[in-house]
Amino acid sequence: EIVMTQSPATLSVSPGERATLSCRASRSVSSNLAWYQHKPGQAPRLLIFGASTRATGISARFSGSGSGTEFTLTISSLQSEDFAVYYCQQYNNWPPITFGQGTRLEIK
């Protein structure tokens, strides 16, 4: 099983600033990595697939990078609606499909 580790667990950032979230895989997942945004009481929303491709309708403020075992989600100029929990997910080697434990992005 590929273990996904996200850091930090909680990130405090002021509106208008940039947030950088990290995700590490226990072994290479190539570029087979997705990012999701999850708000309480809502369905998770796909942001990024293929490590760097934005999903349909996702703001250009969201960008993904990385390959192999190290990945980054960057959110530029944070807006109030961006404060949520973010998960990475690998789909290179399954079953099982695995998620990171999440990074909570909170308002500073």
Place this chain on the structure above:
Amino acid sequence: EVQLVESGGGLVQPGGSLRLSCTASGFTFSTYWMSWVRQSPGEGLEWVANIKQDGSDKYYVDSVKGRFTISRDNAKNSLYLQMNSLRAEDTAVYYCAKHPRDSSGYFEFWFDPWGQGTLVTVSS
């Protein structure tokens, strides 16, 4: 618009059973892989199981193997999760989710979209 609507959650005693349903609309359900994903209280997301378009292939996370069964009825545009021998640690919001295809028709195993989820509580 693609929609996934889960139902069937509720309170069940340890050792009991429950059947979740997910009704799909807005796409040709019979041509897509589908998954169940759960989130336990205060925890992250955990993939539970998925099923091929025709139901011929099914995969499970180890913690539910032998207890949960994923199935589908393409005529009813519905996905199911039969959960038996339920444990307290199965308490979670259960989401159904669709696996997309790329422009070549190749299946990708991220999730898009997701339903709103249904809560399963296992407690005496």
